[in-house]
Amino acid sequence: MPLNAPDQPVSRHVSQQRLQARLDTLARFGATAKGGVDRQALSREDALAQAQMVRWGHELGLKASRDPAGNLFLRFEGLDDGLPPVLSGSHLDSQPTGGRFDGVFGVVAALEAVQAMVEAGHRPVRAIEVVAWMNEEGSRFAPGMMGSAAFSGARELDEFLPVRDGAGIRVDEALAATRSGLDELLAPEGLSPVVLRPLGGPVAAYVEAHIEQGPVLERVGLSVGIVSGIQGKHTWRIEVLGEAAHAGTSTRAERKDALMAALAMVQAMAQVFHDEDDVTKFTVGRFEVEPNAPSVVASRAVFSIDLRHPDTDRLNAMSQQVQRLCTEHRGPCEVVVQRLSAADSLSFSADMRQLAQDCAQAQDIATLELPSAAGHDARYLNPLAPSAMLFVPCHLGITHNEAEYASPHDLWLGTRVLADMLQALTTASSPESVT
Ligand code: HGY
Ligand code: MN
Ligand code: MN
DSSP states (O other), X not given: OOOOOOSSOGGGGOOHHHHHHHHHHHHTTTBOTTSOBOOOTTSHHHHHHHHHHXXXXXXXXXXXXXXXXXXEEEEEOOSOTTSOOEEEEEEOOOOTTBOSSTTHHHHHHHHHHHHHHHHHTOOOSSOEEEEEETTSSOSSSSSSOHHXXXXXXXXXXXXXXXXXXXXXXXXXXXXXXXXXXXXXXXGGGTOOOOEEOOSOOOOSEEEEEEEOSSSHHHHHTOSEEEEEEEOEEEEEEEEEEOBOEETTTSOTTTOBOHHHHHHHHHXXXXXXXXXXXXXXXXXXXXXXXXXXXXXXXXXXXEEEEEEEESSHHHHHHHHTTHHHHHHHTOTTSEEEEEEEEEEOOEEOOXXXXXXXXXXXXXXXXXXXEEEESSOOTHHHHTTTSOEEEEEEOOGGGOOSSTTOOOOHHHHHHHHHHHHHHHHHHHSOSSTTOOO
């Protein structure tokens, strides 16, 4: 049943200054010299950011909890705690040369929406949980979105626990380290420890605010976008095994050159997946060579594949060619093709998109509906509960880059629409169904 924009909107209490100050504070955790952030999942910097969120939540009377996947929740109690909560948030982890807004804006915006309710003296019928999903980016541990995938049951947490980072540290070791790190950071301040909660749980609805990571909104001069859906994405880890040999004495005929075989695979896939309309996104972002010595034929090469397309059938058809193309171009080497994730394209519910539109319109905020080429945790919430995403512009679409920039004004307008959506969703006239 469609909801309407609230008649006493809390959005008037959303503070641009507070929003900006919190983003600036979090940007300090993992700050890079070029003005970006390197806040790897389950790192010390990630724990510092989570601890800061817990402190801010504590000031608002929010209860902090963390699940076995390392997802952090700050709960704003509703009048009826028997009702499933509405969740809102995004991720705190970043790419190695990440920006100050990707993910973290959605977490801070959700907290700001709750603070606006507190300042308005508004107590929702159902609880709101501000959430920071673990490892959305998949940079330190692949694949990404481990936290939201495990929370939703789309993937088993046990699949992720043994995954190692480049230093050989396992996910479960990093989870334990940040768990104790969080407690150590908070205990001296007399803050109650972050409660461990079970994985998963009922969700009435989910809304995620995020920067667009594209140029469209800025180009059309709008501050808020309503996301129609997210394109499909499949990822792989390809390992090519050859034999180290002398660069001067080994002949081409006898070589088992892992690097040359890997390059042949990448070249073949780049050709097969090339499309003139530039819709298919084929990316090899990580490429490791061993022993990585100038005068030694490579004995091993490991590379990533990130393949995306808005049409699920098209994506699946391309996806099925990866194993064949790698095998065909392995030459004298061995190849191990490991698919890490496979997510179809998705659309968000019309009711949720309409609610976003109504909440924006009620504040005279013009919006545009557009798809997301980037992946988001909302992907895994969407099958569980009515979900929506709001975009704000990022300058020239620059992202996954230290120069990422979103204006305080746009962030403020996006947060205002989020606040009124959360208010509508949590004071639903028909508590048993949200939309
Ligand atoms: O890969 C993605 O689309 C997301 O930004 N991690
Ligand atoms: Mn993101
Ligand atoms: Mn990202």
